[in-house]
Amino acid sequence: MSTQTSADKQAVSYALPLVILGTMFFSIGFALGINSYLIPLLNQALDISSSESYLVLAATFSAFIVFGYPASLVISKIGYKKTMALSFLMFSLGFFLYLPSARMESLTLFLIASFISGMGNTFLQATVNPYVTILGPIESAAKRISIMGIANKLAWPVAPMFLALVIGKSVNEVSLADVQLPFIIIIGVFLLLGVLVLLAPLPEVKAAGEDESSADECPYAVGKTSIWQFPHLLLGVLALFLYVGAETISLGTLVDYAESLGMPNPEYYAWIAPVGMVTGYLAGIVFIPKYISQSKALLIVSVIAVVGSLSVVLMPQELSIYFVVLMALGCSLMWPAIWPLAMTDLGRFTKTGSSLMVIAIVGGALIPPLYGVAKDALGAQNAYWIAVPIFFYILYYALKGHKIRV
Numbered sequence: 001m002s003t004q005t006s007a008d009k010q011a012v013s014y015a016l017p018l019v020i021l022g023t024m025f026f027s028i029g030f031a032l033g034i035n036s037y038l039i040p041l042l043n044q045a046l047d048i049s050s051s052e053s054y055l056v057l058a059a060t061f062s063a064f065i066v067f068g069y070p071a072s073l074v075i076s077k078i079g080y081k082k083t084m085a086l087s088f089l090m091f092s093l094g095f096f097l098y099l100p101s102a103r104m105e106s107l108t109l110f111l112i113a114s115f116i117s118g119m120g121n122t123f124l125q126a127t128v129n130p131y132v133t134i135l136g137p138i139e140s141a142a143k144r145i146s147i148m149g150i151a152n153k154l155a156w157p158v159a160p161m162f163l164a165l166v167i168g169k170s171v172n173e174v175s176l177a178d179v180q181l182p183f184i185i186i187i188g189v190f191l192l193l194g195v196l197v198l199l200a201p202l203p204e205v206k207a208a209g210e211d212e213s214s215a216d217e218c219p220y221a222v223g224k225t226s227i228w229q230f231p232h233l234l235l236g237v238l239a240l241f242l243y244v245g246a247e248t249i250s251l252g253t254l255v256d257y258a259e260s261l262g263m264p265n266p267e268y269y270a271w272i273a274p275v276g277m278v279t280g281y282l283a284g285i286v287f288i289p290k291y292i293s294q295s296k297a298l299l300i301v302s303v304i305a306v307v308g309s310l311s312v313v314l315m316p317q318e319l320s321i322y323f324v325v326l327m328a329l330g331c332s333l334m335w336p337a338i339w340p341l342a343m344t345d346l347g348r349f350t351k352t353g354s355s356l357m358v359i360a361i362v363g364g365a366l367i368p369p370l371y372g373v374a375k376d377a378l379g380a381q382n383a384y385w386i387a388v389p390i391f392f393y394i395l396y397y398a399l400k401g402h403k404i405r406v
Contacts, residue, residue: 014135018144020200021135022151024084024128027193029152031091031121032364033159034186035060035114036252036270037171040259045176046107050256054372057252059111061244061365063118064125068359071126072351080127081202087127088194090120095187102176102183118365125361130354133340142294145336146284153277153332156251157270164267171267172259220345220405227352234356235401236342241360242390243338245367246305247331249387250324251277252368253380257321260380269321273328280332288336295402298337302395305330309387317381327387334394341402 035056043053075083094117101109132148133141160171166182167174228234251273258266280301288297308326315323339357346353367386374383 017135017202018132018147020197020202021128021132022148023193024124024197025148025152026155027088027091027190028121028124028128029155030159030162031117032060032248032252033156033270034117034163036156036255037160037163037267038110038114039252040171040256040266041174041176041179042107042110043256044172045174046105048107049372050375051369051372052107053256054369055107055111056114057248057368058365059114060118060121061248061362061368063115064122064365065359065362067119067122068126068361069355071123071358072355074123075127076351080131081197081200083123083127084202085194085197087120087122087124088190088197090123091117092120092187092190092194094118094120095183095190098183099180102179105176122358122361126354126358129339129357130343130350133343134350138340138344139289139294141340142288142297142333142336143285145339146281146288146333149281149284149332149336150278153251153274153281157274160255160267160270170265171255220347224347224349227346227349227356229406230346230349230353231404231406232344232402233342233346233353235397235404236338237356237360239338239394239397239401240335240342240357241363242367242393243331243334243363244361245363246309246327246387246390247334248364248368249371249384250327250331253371254321254324257324257380260375261317261321263321272322272325276325276328276330277332280329281336284333284336288333294337294341295398297333298341298398298402299395301330301333301337302391302398303330305334305391306388306395309384309391312384313381313388320381320384327384330391338394338397338402341397345405 038056039053042048042056043050071083074086094113094115097109097113097116101113128148132144136144163179163182164171166185167178169178224230254269254272255266258269263269284297288294292300305327308323308328308330311323311326312320342357343350343353367390371383371386374386
């Protein structure tokens with residue numbers, strides 16, 4: 001299989017690969033969106049606390065810290081495309097385990113199933129994120145990731161809507177026995193996607209300087225001997241860790257928050273955050289890099305996120321849920337901007353840097369359970385205070401952190 005580097009990317013059309021990648025980003029979002037339906041369902045069906053039900057998110061995202069680095073080794077061994085197909089098999093296995101979990105009404109089994117689903121998510125994220133970053137000029141990476149982000153974030157609310165449609169009941173009326181049919185359908189679709197990925201025309205790509213033969217394309221990385229010598233990457237890993245946790249809160253808590261406020265049909269409130277996310281992604285597609293740089297975009301959305309998170313905790317409860325849209329709008333371009341800013345100038349350390357970035361997604365495992373604990377102790381609205389310092393740190397990374405070189 002031929003390998004492409006930055007020298008010949010300009011002459012190649014990547015429209016079809018981007019469509020295929022968009023399907024994969026949608027799959028990632030759909031798999032994560034399932035959690036926003038399961039959390040309130042498990043809360044009532046198993047009569048457990050919010051902190052316990054949010055362990056589903058913790059189980060899903062904890063797989064990233066366990067399998068982030070092994071995923072990079074698998075990619076190096078079998079390539080991007082086969083690793084993508086393998087990830088869909090892992091997803092299907094995790095979804096299959098939801099069936100006995102529901103029959104036995106076992107939180108432990110649900111957590112194991114979520115962890116295995118998270119393993120599939122880890123391997124797929126480890127392939128598609130660096131792939132779409134490398135698939136074209138680094139200066140427009142945020143634009144490509146924004147396109148992928150639309151597919152990803154639209155899938156989050158589609159998952160609970162799909163479950164509600166197939167089951168035919170509101171989430172507060174559903175029993176665990178009702179989830180059997182929708183998960184059987186989901187398993188079939190994900191297995192089919194795994195087969196289609198193997199048949200898809202996806203080229204192998206490499207970053208500038210990743211090969212010894214192209215090392216002069218990335219002079220900053222030439223003298224480096226360790227991944228720990230890239231401070232802009234390490235600060236970016238922390239930024240991504242915090243961002244994923246905050247984004248998961250904004251996307252994954254809306255159904256639960258709406259139910260705690262006594263809203264009718266709480267599953268429909270899952271659309272609030274994706275509206276903000278998609279709006280931001282569309283802005284990124286239009287303005288990056290033609291009108292604003294990736295770093296400037298990160299600065300703007302960080303300010304929006306700070307304002308949004310403060311509004312959620314300070315506005316009256318009946319209005320506060322709608323201000324989550326500003327949190328989501330702020331989150332929208334954080335991933336598209338943080339990822340290429342942190343991955344710039346890594347050269348032959350690109351795959352290792354990518355594995356660190358994937359491990360950082362474990363923020364989605366550690367931060368949402370803190371929200372659950374805060375919700376039990378302080379109430380649902382006050383629990384959103386956890387997002388405020390997170391967005392201030394990302395603002396620092398946008399202003400200074402991404403520029404640091406040694």
